[in-house]
Amino acid sequence: MPELPEVETIRSLLAGKVRGKTIREVVARPGDRIFRDTVPVARLKRALTGRKIEGLGRRGKYLIFALDSGDFLVIHLGMTGVLYLLQPGEPGPDHTHLRLALDNNDLVFVDPRTFGRVMLAAPGKLDEVPGLRDLGPEPLDASFNAEVLAAGLRGRKAPVKSLLLSQKPVAGLGNIYADEACFRAGIDPLRHGGALEPAEVEALCSSIREVLAESIACKGTTIRDYRWDQGKSGEFAARLQVYGRAGDRCPRCGRKIERTVLGGRSTHFCRSCQR
DNA sequence: CTTGTGCCCTGACCGC
């Protein structure tokens, strides 16, 4: 479900509400798939209980809770994960996998498809967390630019969209924003990544930054069930130009938006505007 | 190392 703008929206909403709070109790089921290959529940409970949350950060699509012990609680929402606060005693919905009782309310992680993950990192060991180590540059950092993106695409024969989804040339893009960024840049998502001209890489870099920043300003995209705060929708869906719009008219040239499948993912583009 | 494929899951929706 969530890509960088949705994860960032959740982060900014929760950060002020959990900062400075102490984890009083941890509720989780041993062996839950959410902890696969990461941390045994017993150890997680020992590491979290009684700890204070000092801050909530984000890297790509990963949320990172900094604890006063120096440990980090890392959560990836996968496809259907959500994170929100409940009143103490308020029952969690189906598929609640983790509940942290804080001072005034409870933080719950709910994920029907269990593609999400909960991980724990020791001080200084954040880059040992699966997925974080090989993450590409943060797209909204000042240090991300066309040269950096070009270096990530150089020599690669895979379709540029596949490379964007790999999180390596740049972090945080998923199926929606990869399609939208390619459209804005006028680039066919099936082009070999390494075959892009410098001007095209420049356009792609700008498009990535713009589409992500605009979506964050809209609090993300709600197309099915993503909500950033109990029932409130992200408003970027109305600004999508190609994603989910197969058969509609291209907003630039009026021809039909097409849909194809690339690496098992739906891919939306305009054949005449993207080359 | 690189690239493509299949798979991990649940739930919503559509056509019959």
Next chain:
DNA sequence: TGCGGTCAGGGCACAA
């Protein structure tokens, strides 16, 4: 109402 097929904001293991 059922029932099967398809699809879904992700990422990993594996084969070639």
